[in-house]
């Protein structure tokens with residue numbers, strides 16, 4: 016197995032508060048990998064560090080062979096195109112239609128013609144289970160589930176190898192949430208994606224994740240498949256997976 020992301024000895028400090036202290040994990044090519052742990056343990060922070068939205072105090076994060084703590088601006092610019100991001104706050108632009116939202120990265124980062132961009136956008140819209148006829152709708156005109164799908168289509172616009180998702184099913188009704196899980200599984204196999212996901216949604220965790228890392232007390236207290244992790248004696252794990260399996 017090939018590690019596509021390697022986090023080594025990462026330390027993160029905000030002011031006098033230590034968030035991560037000696038964090039280590041490895042994410043393999045093609046897996047759906049979950050970051051779990053109690054509220055405030057630094058899951059979103061780690062995700063933001065991986066996509067270079069935020070620095071860390073010490074340690075190393077290697078993504079697709081590049082050490083991001085010492086990467087050149089030019090290499091960083093290239094690397095950013097290798098991943099798609101679906102963060103909670105990273106919603107759609109409300110003044111743009113679904114189609115325009117998805118076209119945005121292509122207009123910004125590619126030299127493709129307008130007609131090529133239109134074709135790609137239509138393809139991505141269908142890929143996430145939206146209809147071509149929805150393309151002209153604005154975010155205010157569509158459901159929460161459709162918004163997530165449209166945002167996902169936008170994150171896939173540049174054909175990324177990696178996808179980072181921060182609580183993708185939060186705020187969705189159970190039916191839309193399960194539909195979204197299925198979509199993630201389908202996309203992974205169709206597009207050969209590696210997916211890193213933060214989640215609190217137990218059903219989603221069971222249905223989609225191949226391996227997980229549990230962050231607690233500034234470190235990874237357990238990493239592995241769900242059944243491996245559940246046998247760990249951590250208070251968070253025992254509480255979180257109580258009455259399961």
Ligand SMILES: Nc1ncnc2c1ncn2[C@@H]1O[C@H](COP(=O)(O)OP(=O)(O)OP(=O)(O)O)[C@@H](O)[C@H]1O
Pocket residue numbers: 029034052053054055056057058059060061
């Ligand atoms: N830019 C920042 N400046 C100062 N403190 C921050 C910053 N970003 C995050 N923190 C703090 O770091 C800690 C970890 O936050 P983070 O959002 O990563 O946790 P989380 O595990 O994702 O939590 P949740 O599950 O509740 O979303 C929190 O105490 C948060 O207040």
